Structures are given as structure tokens and as C-alpha cells.
Amino acid sequence: MTTMKRYEQLADWLAADIRSGKLAPGARLPSIREITAQHGISPSTAFQAYYRLEEKGLVRARERSGYYVSGAGLLPLAAPARSGPPRMPAKVDVNELVFAVLGAAQDREVVPFGSAFAAASLFPLERLGRSLAAAGRHLAQADALKGLARGHAGLRQQIAQRYLRNGLAQPADELIVTHGALEALNLCLNVVAGPGDLIAIESPGFYAALQAIERLGMRALEIPVDPSGGIDLAALASALERHPVKACWFMTSFQNPMGASLAEDGKRALVELLARHSVPLIEDDVYGELYQGERCPLPAKAFDRKGLVMHCSSFSKSLAPGFRVGWVSPGRFGEQIERLRLMTTLSASLPAQVALADYLEHGGYDRHLRRLRHALESQQAQMLAAIGRHFPAGVKATRPEGGYFTWVEFADGFDTLALHDRAIAQGISVAPGPMFSARRRYRNGLRLNHGHPWTPATEDGMARLGALARDIAPR
8 A cells, every 4th residue: 555645644634624624614724834843844745735735626825825725705514404303204295396407407508516417527438438348249148147136247246346445345146236326226215115104314315315205105204414414313313213214215425415424433323223223224325435535434334233224326426427337235125126126127237237347347446536536526625615705695515525516505585496597597507405305495505516627617607606696695
């Protein structure tokens, strides 16, 4: 393993303080003289560390003044957005709103702040194309039949190696390959719950979870999310005592839309809490590989001892959006999930599976991920700085430690649905807060995507969006 240089260690230490909020947007970093005295390093090493932070977009230099954390004028969203116990279960009615918002963002010319995907230019599509072409040439009919049950053996082996690399032993023969993570998540929900059952979800939470619950005639129980600490475990414990929760559907790392994460102790506590109540957890971990910092966060699955955690992920966010290949580590529910998949979609695309297996073995996936993580961190800093420059005074935003979403909250009374309507008319898409709640709450909340390269058009889009926000802000 390569030993980190002193300036890299210092830069990573300061970056961690910035991500955690210990160094807030606009805060001044120690001077070169101060930092050299504190750490016993040379001025050259200190400058290299600050240049590294500046390259990532985390800090900005001011002439004859020093270095400052990017995002001046932006308040961190560090306290829970909503407090108190979860509300009563709700019938979900969010599909029409979600389809309307997503449909309005289909135009390729729209500035894609409301998109659910990162830019295609961030992925090694040419190299993947070569792997796909090779798969098409060499795939035999017999191989296709072998891959029907749980997926291509070579791909499952590569996925198991990724788990092991990230600190979790996961037998390859237990994995089930699916059409993206969304099919995996829906299969899990189908095997553990039925019409009328109560599903605990995050609030604000992933709109596709709400859509699945609505489609299957289930009910949602919204558990509040702390933007700095993830799902509110005390509120969940109260809900489990008061309501017949059939299953939970949570993102434990870099949650969509807030970007919040549970710490490892919190994930362990979550799994133990659900085990005491024999409640299954459907864990959506599609952003886990998009971490900032030194290592991939362990999923809740790592603490599962009773087979109650169904861990779902995919390559759609980290490598190949169009391939639609995901998987589930199903715990005790493997046979049920496999049978349901065979009765519905039968199998994910085998050429795509073979191509991904080839890329993971030979294509330099970790090298790609390092570049992707660096790009996303830099783009996040650019977006936070633009929010601080252009949005109304007093706006708050999260600074997640991974993924590519930033959650913004305006003052009470602000209407992000109205902002969406005005923005889309100017060619800018956003994801308004009510999309992420069964009760259409969070009307003053907004999810922004920083998964696209920062260009003059991006900066102009943020400036125009900020002008619209100032125009409709409550007086």
C-alpha cells in the first residue's frame, strides 16, 4: 500500500473537518505560519495541502487574506429538519407528482439539477463498449442458460470480491443479479409485505420507494432523517412499539435526497433494533462506492446475524448507468426472491453481465472510481459555493460525505413546487421537496444534483435559479 505524504495527510484531515461541519462554509483556515507551527511541517508542505484542498474545490484563496472554506454565506443544515415522533401511517399518493417532475426534465437541453443520474462523461463508456462487444462475440448459448438462476457466475464472483475488499464477507453463490437495484428493491418488498402492510421509510426519502409502496397498495410510515446523522433511531424504535411495521426500506449511506449517512455504530444499532422486532430491512446502497475520504462505509448488512437484511446495490451510479445491472444479497429471503424474479423478468441481460465482469477484472474499476469520487467532490464544492453566492440569504444546505445530491432548505413558507415550475420554463430542472414524502411535506426543501461537470452553463443555471428563488421568497 502506498504511504501517504505529509501534505496529503494534512489535506485529508482538513477535508474531514470541512465535510463534518467543524470548519463551516466561509470559515478561515489557519494561516501558513499557524499550520506549520501546529503540525511541525514546512511551509512548502502546508502550501501543498492547501493547493490540494483548493483543487478539490473545498477552499478558496483570498488575496492577502488566506484560505477560506468554500460556500461563504451558506448555512449548514446540521439539525434535524423535523423533530418529534413519526406521524401516523399514510396512504401514498405521489406518483403523479413524481412523473410530472421527471417528465419535465427529459429535454437534453435542460440544466439537469433535478436529474437522478451523474453525467455520462464521468463514466468509462468506451472501455465498457469494448467489453460489451467482446461479450457478444464470445457468449455461448450454454452460458446463457447457466446464468438464468442467479446471474452470471463470473460477475457474482467479482461483486463478492468488491464486498470483501470493502470489509464484508459475502458468498458469491448467495447473490442474485437483477435489472438494476430498483428491481432488486421491488423484489425484496414483494416477498416480505403485501397490500395494506405498513412500510417504514425515510423522511424525506427516495421517491421510488414511495412509488413502489403506492403501486402495491401498502402504507408508508415516515421516519425522520437527521441530515448530519441519518435515520432517527429513537423515532424508529417508537414506531416499532406503536405500529405493526412489516418492513423497513432505508438508505444507510449517502441517502437520497439528503445525502445523510448513519455511522457504523448507528448501523449496528439499527440492525439490532430490527432484529429484536423481527422486522426485515431492505437496504438500498447504490451510492456506497461514491464516498469521500479514505474508505467505503460498511453497510448495515455487515452487522446482520439473522439474515433479515436484504442488501441491494447496482453499477448504475458508479460505472454503467445504461447497463441496468444490479444485485441483492438476500439473507434468509434468497429462495423467495429468486423464484419471484424467475416468474417476472427471468434474468438480467447476460451480455451486460459478462461485459461488466470483464471490465471489473481487467478495466481498472478502482482507478475509475478514484477519478469519479474526485470529480464529484469538486463539483459538490462548486455547487455549495454557487448556492452561497446566488441563493437567498439564510438558505441551508447539506454537505454529504458521498453521493452526488445536496439538499437545500429555504425559509418556512417558501414553495419549491412554484420554483420548479418557473425553473423548468427557463430550462432548469430541480427536484422539489414534496417528491420525497408520502404526505408531500418539505415544500421548502429542494434536492440538487452536483453529478455533472461544472461549466459556464452550470454556473449560469445556478445564478438564474438563485434569482428565481429570491424573486419568489416570502417577504
